Amino acid sequence: MKAVFVSKDSKPFNVIRYHFTPLSFAVALESEPTSLVETIRQTPYDLIIFNTLDFPRHWKPVLKLIREYYSKEQTVFILLTGASFGFEEAAKAIFLGANGLVNINLSEKQEIARLEEIFKRYHMVGEKRRFNRIVPGRYDVFNLVFTTPRGFLLVPGIIMDISIQGAMFKPFHERPLIGLRKDDVIPDCSLRLGDTITSVECRITRINDTIGLEFTSFNEDAHHQLFTYLMERSARRLKHSREG
DSSP states (O other): EEEEEEEEEEEHHHHHHHHHGGTTEEEEEEHEEEEEHHTTTTTTOOEEEETTTTOTTTTTHHHHHHHHHTTTSSSSSEEEEOTTOOOOHHHHHHHOOOEEOOOOOTTTTHHHHHHHHHHHHOOOOOOSSSSSSBBBTTTEEEEEEOOOOOOOOOOEEEEEESSSEEEEESSSSSSGTTOOTTOEEEEEEEEEEEEEEEEEEEEEEESSSEEEEEEEOOOOTTTHHHHHHHHHHHHEEEEEEOOO
16 A cells, blocks of 8 residues: 655654554655645555645645545545644544544654554555554553563563554663663563453563563463453443543
């Protein structure tokens, strides 16, 4: 599938490319909206993400033109917006055929997850990951603690996203990251799922300010517990919305 990000800023482009490449996308950066207009008839895109902060006046004519050629199902058009994008602008965007609006701060996991969810409403994606990740909400309880294989330092932190296959983990402190290496195997990680604490073995797949973890084995019925807790997420969200 083909996607294009219309923006002067390459930083959010790198975030988009990182998250959408595993969804079988070839992602391009376009810094000139007029160039997109010139090629749109010959080059259909499955997804267009438009930075309204960089081009506050261009998104309307571009969106209008795209909808003359492609439906909302053929080309998903998502606007990245900031605080200055008011209610009237949002109403115009929906009227012109935008598929959705997402906050420009894509470093927030909730926003990148929303970007993916909007696209998935209109398209089935050939995801290279075996399982979809979820970003924990206020109704979810996920925690992880492990001990480093060298130095035996305790590393507590929060889970940024998780699936039955693995998780992205952010330690509370950077010091324990010293000495950790890619492909390190960490046995007996304590994983909290709601009121339950279970144990998993993990392999480190990458390290920067966060740690990518692959679940390599589960103790006892930990695999079933994790799968069940992930599947019950919709029920927790519904309960939370009713109580809130």
